[in-house]
């Protein structure tokens with residue numbers, strides 16, 4: 001499947017990769033290109049630096065989708081920034097039996113202070129938001145940006161972890177007392193709580209118990225939701241796109257993630273290699289390959305042209321400098337392609353896109369448009 005087909009046919013696209021490779025940028029570009037092709041797309045970003053909000057010309061992205069017009073196109077797309085705490089609050093409202101239960105939980109100190117900081121909460125809420133938007137009639141494609149690779153594994157694991165937690169003995173022990181009408185029914189749990197209480201203080205324990213007791217009756221809804229989220233991640237219309245830059249450390253992390261996806265029966269459908277140096281035309285041989293790259297580094301192709309069958313003449317110092325520059329850039333471009341090879345091997349069926357390193361940061365919709373122009377050019381694997 002080509003990237004264009006992916007954009008045309010997916011219901012969900014998850015963009016993953018290690019820190020700083022361009023996940024947020026690529027997720028936004030996918031949503032924009034999809035909108036231009038007639039899809040009703042929304043991108044969920046996880047971008048505390050708010051670089052994307054800046055690039056979209058929005059002072060602030062919120063937890064609710066905002067419509068963004070695309071310059072030079074009648075199309076528009078929607079964007080939002082994940083707010084973990086607000087999304088968790090929405091879930092509590094959804095699954096509480098009544099507003100009293102919801103308020104009790106939302107006001108609980110343990111809930112307020114601890115749940116947001118628990119590992120995996122952000123990832124679970126990203127998956128949750130994805131699920132909610134997938135069922136939102138305004139959209140037919142949801143593009144999700146994720147936190148850096150190793151955490152992105154939590155994104156896959158989080159819904160299952162919540163289910164396992166709700167089945168856990170300690171959780172059951174904590175919620176059992178109300179069922180039996182006793183203060184603490186389970187002796188083992190009582191011992192554990194006393195020990196923890198000595199370390200963190202009795203008040204904290206009281207908050208935790210109050211939280212779980214208030215939570216009672218909601219776990220069925222939460223578990224059901226987690227199961228549905230897992231199913232959505234495994235659905236045929238959900239696709240994973242790995243974003244990587246051509247550096248061995250980010251490629252190693254991307255390979256690790258691709259392996260984990262493969263293990264779980266999820267497929268990497270697209271690989272986007274961002275910030276590449278272009279391949280320059282060969283100077284030897286009869287065939288000439290035009291250099292069509294718009295990278296800022298291509299000015300040195302003049303040196304290549306002068307070398308092709310031109311009458312032999314003395315090279316001055318500046319021409320020699322250009323030649324040396326070209327040789328060096330060719331070396332870098334070739335090394336970058338070599339570094340990519342292991343990633344392409346673990347993602348054998350993935351469509352490949354190569355995005356050049358631009359000479360400026362992407363700070364507006366125009367910059368995102370330039371990246372979009374490269375994204376949909378399918379690259380033939382060599």
Ligand SMILES: Nc1ncnc2c1ncn2[C@@H]1O[C@H](COP(=O)(O)OP(=O)(O)OP(=O)(O)O)[C@@H](O)[C@H]1O
Nearest residue numbers: 019020021022023024025275356357358360361362
């Ligand atoms: N091809 C490119 N050429 C030049 N600059 C780029 C390119 N792609 C992305 N950038 C810039 O690199 C920076 C990082 O990109 P981005 O925020 O998309 O990465 P990220 O993977 O989401 O980072 P994080 O892991 O911190 O969330 C941004 O300032 C962006 O404008």
Ligand SMILES: [Mg+2]
Nearest residue numbers: 023024046047
């Ligand atoms: Mg980001």
